[in-house]
Amino acid sequence: MEKPQNIYDNTKFFEEYQKMRETKINANELIEIPEIKSMLPDLKDKKILDLGCGAGGMSRYFAENGAKRVLGVDISKNMINLAKKENNYKNVEFKVLEMERILKIKEKFDMVFSSLAFHYVEDFEKLMKDISNLLNPNGILIFSQEHPVATAIIYNGKEMEKHIDINGKRYYLLSDYNNNSKRVLNWNMQDTVKYHRNFSTIINSIIKNNMQILEVRESQPEKEAVKQVPKYKYQIDRPYFLYIKAKKL
Amino acid sequence: MEKPQNIYDNTKFFEEYQKMRETKINANELIEIPEIKSMLPDLKDKKILDLGCGAGGMSRYFAENGAKRVLGVDISKNMINLAKKENNYKNVEFKVLEMERILKIKEKFDMVFSSLAFHYVEDFEKLMKDISNLLNPNGILIFSQEHPVATAIIYNGKEMEKHIDINGKRYYLLSDYNNNSKRVLNWNMQDTVKYHRNFSTIINSIIKNNMQILEVRESQPEKEAVKQVPKYKYQIDRPYFLYIKAKKL
Numbered sequence: 001m002e003k004p005q006n007i008y009d010n011t012k013f014f015e016e017y018q019k020m021r022e023t024k025i026n027a028n029e030l031i032e033i034p035e036i037k038s039m040l041p042d043l044k045d046k047k048i049l050d051l052g053c054g055a056g057g058m059s060r061y062f063a064e065n066g067a068k069r070v071l072g073v074d075i076s077k078n079m080i081n082l083a084k085k086e087n088n089y090k091n092v093e094f095k096v097l098e099m100e101r102i103l104k105i106k107e108k109f110d111m112v113f114s115s116l117a118f119h120y121v122e123d124f125e126k127l128m129k130d131i132s133n134l135l136n137p138n139g140i141l142i143f144s145q146e147h148p149v150a151t152a153i154i155y156n157g158k159e160m161e162k163h164i165d166i167n168g169k170r171y172y173l174l175s176d177y178n179n180n181s182k183r184v185l186n187w188n189m190q191d192t193v194k195y196h197r198n199f200s201t202i203i204n205s206i207i208k209n210n211m212q213i214l215e216v217r218e219s220q221p222e223k224e225a226v227k228q229v230p231k232y233k234y235q236i237d238r239p240y241f242l243y244i245k246a247k248k249l
Numbered sequence: 250m251e252k253p254q255n256i257y258d259n260t261k262f263f264e265e266y267q268k269m270r271e272t273k274i275n276a277n278e279l280i281e282i283p284e285i286k287s288m289l290p291d292l293k294d295k296k297i298l299d300l301g302c303g304a305g306g307m308s309r310y311f312a313e314n315g316a317k318r319v320l321g322v323d324i325s326k327n328m329i330n331l332a333k334k335e336n337n338y339k340n341v342e343f344k345v346l347e348m349e350r351i352l353k354i355k356e357k358f359d360m361v362f363s364s365l366a367f368h369y370v371e372d373f374e375k376l377m378k379d380i381s382n383l384l385n386p387n388g389i390l391i392f393s394q395e396h397p398v399a400t401a402i403i404y405n406g407k408e409m410e411k412h413i414d415i416n417g418k419r420y421y422l423l424s425d426y427n428n429n430s431k432r433v434l435n436w437n438m439q440d441t442v443k444y445h446r447n448f449s450t451i452i453n454s455i456i457k458n459n460m461q462i463l464e465v466r467e468s469q470p471e472k473e474a475v476k477q478v479p480k481y482k483y484q485i486d487r488p489y490f491l492y493i494k495a496k497k498l
Contacts, residue, residue, distance in 0.1 A: 169424065236425060236427045
């Protein structure tokens with residue numbers, strides 16, 4: 001097992017990341033957050049765990065919408081400090097904690113939520129086991145992650161393009177879809193480690209750990225997003241994000 | 250709704266198809282059948298419906314392995330005639346019936362099975378509804394179909410390759426993954442209509458119709474198959490087949 005990666009505590013990376021987030025013109029704000037919000041159950045009086053909470057935006061949203069208690073955890077001290085600074089809710093708590101060690105949390109939740117963090121975790125099946133342990137019966141797991149068709153490719157040569165245009169039509173490149181393993185990518189000038197898993201591995205890991213799949217979504221070229229960032233039309237060809245909702249049995 | 254396609258009753262196509270099947274060196278025999286057999290529950294005393302049964306090979310396999318009754322249906326008269334000719338089991342019945350009209354069947358089953366036929370059906374959600382109606386409580390649905398990453402691409406120009414090799418590494422082309430619609434492909438010298446659906450559409454249609462997902466598999470480069478047909482090693486890059494097992498609630 002590798003040491004969990006903590007790119008957000010790299011100062012240079014964190015600065016670049018903050019700049020990108022401040023513009024609000026990114027796939028996270030325009031595509032992922034609206035979609036995953038539309039999948040949430042009624043939050044009233046719920047106890048919610050937010051895994052990889054980052055700067056805590058969703059944790060605060062849960063509190064705003066009636067959650068009884070929210071615990072947001074993230075591996076990055078930078079992120080948790082930011083989250084604490086921006087937090088005005090007494091029932092929202094933020095803690096530095098790696099996703100690999102969530103069994104240190106000694107309470108149960110009605111919902112476990114995670115936005116775009118699970119693709120950083122090496123052992124997905126253990127993560128599902130731990131989440132299942134932290135959920136009350138009928139508790140809900142909702143998460144987004146990068147889509148397997150987007151994380152699959154292993155590049156032979158650093159500068160390779162992700163797509164090619166032939167006769168004016170775009171085709172994305174796909175390889176190694178069934179090769180569940182580490183991917184090292186350059187993102188914001190930093191080598192970033194992600195873990196690619198095919199669809200069946202993700203689904204079966206949830207099912208094996210006593211959770212029932214309720215809904216799956218794949219990111220679409222939403223009109224409003226495409227208006228602001230035209231290239232998001234290519235979500236029709238190759239989605240960025242996968243969203244899954246499951247229920248503890 | 251289009252008229253259901255019946256390519257197997259086109260004489261020329263059927264002859265080519267039979268030649269291909271007789272060699273036993275094809276992805277169906279080497280990859281798909283072994284995999285889906287390994288997903289079957291105990292067949293003893295089960296009532297089984299085989300949708301798109303073709304020449305009835307799997308229907309006979311179910312009888313050999315203890316099924317109480319097997320009904321195999323297929324749109325093609327050619328296929329059903331072949332199935333009847335090769336059948337020695339009194340408890341196996343074959344009928345010409347389109348997948349779109351299975352509600353004409355007035356009995357319930359413990360298992361509904363289908364091998365590589367659902368991608369010919371236009372209305373997948375209706376099919377799942379009809380199957381759910383034909384299943385006893387706790388009844389099992391097991392099916393294989395072409396994998397969404399394999400059916401997705403829409404070719405701009407007839408002669409385009411499905412993949413490109415760059416620096417000695419193979420990359421498959423992917424487009425239109427989220428465009429759930431008809432695909433017209435040339436197969437065995439015949440224009441063949443298939444329906445592409447993304448993963449979430451397939452999964453959600455099952456769930457919405459009162460079935461619980463039990464397992465998902467994607468075809469792998471199995472050693473024995475690759476030994477006989479070396480190009481099957483590319484299953485690692487882009488699987489041909491998707492397999493799903495679900496349970497009626």
